[in-house]
Amino acid sequence: MILNKQNKTNGERSITRDITGHYTEGAELIDNVLDVVRKNVESCDCLQGFQITHSLGGGTGSGMGTLLVAKIREEYPDRMLATFSVFPTLKEIDFELFDAMEQVSDTVVEPYNATLSVHQLIENTDEVMVIDNEALYFICNKILKLNTPNYGDLNHLVSAAMSGITCSLRFPGQLNSDLRKLAVNLIPFPRLHFFMTGFAPLTAPKTAQYSNTSVAELTGQMFDPRNMMCACDPKHGRYLTASAIFRGRVSTKEVDDQMLAVQNKNSSCFVEWIPHNIKSSVVNIPPKGMKLGVTFLGNSTAIQDMFKRVGEQFTMMFRRKAFLHWYTGEGMDETEFTEAESNMNDLVSEYQQYQEASVFEEADDEEKPNSNETQ
Numbered sequence: 001m002i003l004n005k006q007n008k009t010n011g012e013r014s015i016t017r018d019i020t021g022h023y024t025e026g027a028e029l030i031d032n033v034l035d036v037v038r039k040n041v042e043s044c045d046c047l048q049g050f051q052i053t054h055s056l057g058g059g060t061g062s063g064m065g066t067l068l069v070a071k072i073r074e075e076y077p078d079r080m081l082a083t084f085s086v087f088p089t090l091k092e093i094d095f096e097l098f099d100a101m102e103q104v105s106d107t108v109v110e111p112y113n114a115t116l117s118v119h120q121l122i123e124n125t126d127e128v129m130v131i132d133n134e135a136l137y138f139i140c141n142k143i144l145k146l147n148t149p150n151y152g153d154l155n156h157l158v159s160a161a162m163s164g165i166t167c168s169l170r171f172p173g174q175l176n177s178d179l180r181k182l183a184v185n186l187i188p189f190p191r192l193h194f195f196m197t198g199f200a201p202l203t204a205p206k207t208a209q210y211s212n213t214s215v216a217e218l219t220g221q222m223f224d225p226r227n228m229m230c231a232c233d234p235k236h237g238r239y240l241t242a243s244a245i246f247r248g249r250v251s252t253k254e255v256d257d258q259m260l261a262v263q264n265k266n267s268s269c270f271v272e273w274i275p276h277n278i279k280s281s282v283v284n285i286p287p288k289g290m291k292l293g294v295t296f297l298g299n300s301t302a303i304q305d306m307f308k309r310v311g312e313q314f315t316m317m318f319r320r321k322a323f324l325h326w327y328t329g330e331g332m333d334e335t336e337f338t339e340a341e342s343n344m345n346d347l348v349s350e351y352q353q354y355q356e357a358s359v360f361e362e363a364d365d366e367e368k369p370n371s372n373e374t375q
């Protein structure tokens with residue numbers, strides 16, 4: 001169905017601004033796109049939900065991508081809506097990895113596009129798998145030892161994670177999962193649905209068949225910051241919840257024992273007020289060319305680093321009204337920018353709040369006497 005030519009809809013313009021993709025050029029295409037969506041929905045026996053892959057830096061992925069998200073949410077409010085969102089690289093990077101900055105970022109208004117997109121993703125999606133080009137380039141260069149990674153190499157990494165997240169929908173397993181079950185186990189509060197994504201073992205496609213790893217080794221690798229596909233360190237925060245989707249012939253007991261050992265050994269990395277907060281799944285069919293593999297999703301408060309970086313760049317530009325005329329000239333109001341910035345800052349504050357929360361604070365609050373009571 002994915003490769004069916006009838007499912008293709010295209011336009012002919014290159015879009016760099018969120019507003020163009022969301023309000024003008026994208027609005028002209030959206031009806032055709034929704035017609036294709038409806039036809040595919042009607043052919044489904046039991047629709048689970050939708051997956052959208054897009055980037056937040058350019059105008060098409062951010063503008064039209066979030067427009068499609070909003071329209072699908074409006075038309076199918078009871079279905080799961082998950083996105084694989086590629087965040088722009090907005091901080092100083094190791095230029096030894098790249099010949100030029102253009103390899104990672106080529107749109108000066110990326111902070112605007114990303115902030116406006118995050119605003120929409122907070123309100124209209126159920127799950128957001130956060131990915132960014134910097135982390136993908138790091139994995140290719142430092143882990144896979146690819147000196148000049150191309151888009152095929154980056155896409156291979158993303159496809160491995162996407163395949164692992166959805167494998168329970170396609171293959172039998174001992175402990176199955178799906179998009180809704182993932183949401184139930186990973187999202188303690190509705191707005192905190194942005195996940196760090198990882199995969200192990202990380203091997204080059206040509207050498208994958210020679211890798212031989214155990215469940216213990218996979219468990220260690222999947223919690224390694226270098227295996228994360230977004231450029232933030234889990235050590236800067238705490239895990240609210242996490243999910244490990246193992247693929248291949250593995251024992252559920254061995255998986256459970258490893259998850260328990262990780263929590264006991266690294267208890268400070270997990271919030272103490274959500275017990276047993278690692279969900280594990282086992283699917284019998286291994287990744288192509290491998291004997292074992294694991295896909296990792298982590299709802300960590302460290303993800304706020306991504307939003308802080310975007311927010312800092314946004315503020316630097318918005319304070320000077322730089323490039324703002326390209327958006328207001330299309331009919332957008334400055335209040336939409338301030339609203340999006342405020343919403344993202346609130347999200348950062350919420351992550352920080354739950355990172356610092358403890359079970360003892362809640363107990364203390366319950367024991368405090370009411371100040372209105374007569375002594």
